[in-house]
Amino acid sequence: MPISPHGGRLVARQVEGPEAAEQAAGLSGHPVIQLNEREACDLEMLGSGAFSPLEGFMDRAQYEGVIEDMHLPDGPVWPLPVTLSSKQDTDSLSPGCRAALRDPSGRIAGSMVVGEVFEADLEREARLCLGTADVAHPGVAYLRGLSGSYISGSITSFRNRSAEPFADRKLDPRETRVLFKARGLETVTAFQTRNPVHRAHEYIQKCAMEVTDGLLLHPLVGLTKDDDIPADVRMKCYDALLSNYFPASRVVLSVFPAAMRYAGPREAVFHALIRKNYGCTHFIVGRDHAGVGSYYGTYDAQLIFDRFTPGEIGIEPLRFEHSFFCRRCDGMATTKTCPHSPDNHIVLSGKKVREMLSLGEVPPIEFSRPEVASILIEWARNRRD
Amino acid sequence: MGFLIVVRGGGEEAVAAMEGDLLARGAAVEALTPARQPGMPESAIPASAAMLAKHGVIVLLSSDPSCPGVPVEVIQGESALDAEARSTFLRRLELAGRIPAASGELEPGEEELVRERLQKLGYL
Structure with a gap:
């Protein structure tokens, strides 16, 4: 059903x-x-x-x-x-x-x-x-x-x-619903992003896939900020990631043609309800979802869901902590699952990653898959030239 | 809790149109109009309507009742006879959670077209 x-x-x-x-x-x-x-x-x-x-x-x-x-x-x-x-x-x-x-x-x-x-x-x-x-x-x-x-x-x-842009990668809600049914995916987690997917997000997505049947990777390609990585570059990154590290039958990549509002917590609910219309049963809400600058509290986008009854929302928010690679754990973890101090964690800021890419440096494999990193380095090089 | 819908004007045809749409959505409906309940005294209609509504039935009436505490919606007969106006009225009730939603399911032919597109794009 x-x-x-x-x-x-x-x-x-x-x-x-x-x-x-x-x-x-x-x-x-x-x-x-x-x-x-x-x-x-x-x-x-x-x-x-x-x-x-x-x-x-x-x-x-x-x-x-x-x-x-x-x-x-x-x-x-x-x-x-x-x-x-x-x-x-x-x-x-x-x-x-x-x-x-x-x-x-x-x-x-x-x-x-x-x-x-x-x-x-x-x-x-x-x-x-x-x-x-x-x-x-x-x-x-x-x-x-x-x-x-x-x-x-x-x-x-x-x-x-x-x-339309990304015409062959854009599915309407009716289409994703038919697709999920045809693939036998009764529960599907949606993941909203306007960034390339690095190991931290891959980890969260796979955690969600352990408890639901499928994943809708739903990158936003509508109106975003000028400093966001262009959608066509991101799509190449998603393809590289999915084809190498995800089971094809359980993942759907389709572009999300909405415009960002940067409304933080309210937009988290907005994104969740829209994914319900696409037929998803779960929605990943990370820290500072749809935020910008320091206008919203770290957990505001997760806490706002508590203001509604589950029946009012209808799609289940999956609340995740920030994830990272921990050298002591020798694996991906979050502050919920890792007892080690931050100096054991491999965390790079967006700014640091952009600097590395523009210098042609490959981010650590614990941070980014090499297939993804090489696409981003190529993009950064072309932009610099 | 059910509620009452008063269909003002339009006669039995308007009541029947409303009834048909509500039944198509799987709602429990009863029309308490003189033509549909020939043996029922007019004075008995309010109490019967209130009782039915209490048990979750949507009661269609052709005149304004006196049923304190029972929610009442009103539609003009000419609107009840117009498919689009009727749909707008029902959509409002649907969004308020008072009647079941229309299925919105794809017809088999439509679903086949969607599957064809998904296959063409490599999703299936």
Whole structure:
């Protein structure tokens, strides 16, 4: 029996191929709403059902319920706003009218039946959802760039799947659900990442695989920070890791086309609920999940799950400590399982790893698999040249 | 705990449309309208409705009852006769956890198409 989607039913609000082209053509003469990059990602997520039970960009009641209480007015938990900002005059947008949604490339990527236009206090949204109004936080900086006026409405996403980035590595929730069923994976752990997978994360993933049937490695390839390693490089690393060290029948690699919010604890819940829609039963929550800088406490992203009943969330969070290689244990461990002092642990900061890579130095084998390290060194070398 | 749904206007056709959708979701439903319960005095409807709701039944009514303490939802008859409006109404109740969700399962033909794509991409 597969896990139920959040809200009970997988929303499907997308059309593909000729039907998508036909619907886009039929919007000629309708008002056009411009999407920014995050909103374009959100449109795709809404259409595919990844954001079930949402059927479109939030209205005021949904927005208020979410930012204040992390619940939709109808009851389900939902921790972050999914909103569409107005960028121009909204006089032509009357409730009930159909509008075209244009993505940053200029493509008509969807349509929307307009619900309402409402004003939002973006500083309040930042404080409630991100826990800060500091403009150095990327999520706050994003909000600062918006008009403060949101447009709600149910959407239809027009997909041109063959032209999408990582088209042959991107599965919608319906597809992962069919795949898990076909492979006989009744319980599946999802792992969210926007970084290459080194030994520490490999260890956590394999711990999870000891208690569930399968693993969905779900790297985020939507909008990330400029200093994140490019998605195509990361995909090569994942392929190298999986083909050498994981059982193929129990692991699925598929890209996750969402945009990062860097909302820390709230985003951990957001990511968990979305993975439930993809058919996963467990979700790995590490330390400072979806965090940035020092805005969130080390364990905030794990503790936030205690604010909900298990039934409200529906997917089980697997809380992991930071892991490392311990010379005395002669193996991977965490502070939960290793009694030795930190000087026995091989831990490298992201900055240190980047420095080593840029100098062409291979990180210790206890830190990174050589197959992964060589891809990263090659990338660093090309970037330097 | 069940609840009451008052279908205002639209007659038996509107009540039947609501009943059909609710039954399709596996809900326990009873219509207490004069046409569906010909022997029942109108004065007995509120007590019967409240009793059924207490036992988890969704009770469809064609007029506003007086049932203190029993949750009541109202839909206009013209909405109950419109498939899309009915779906929106039921979706709200579904999200509130008051009725079973529509399955959202893929039809066999759709699942076959998904499997074909997964095979083409090398996942299966």
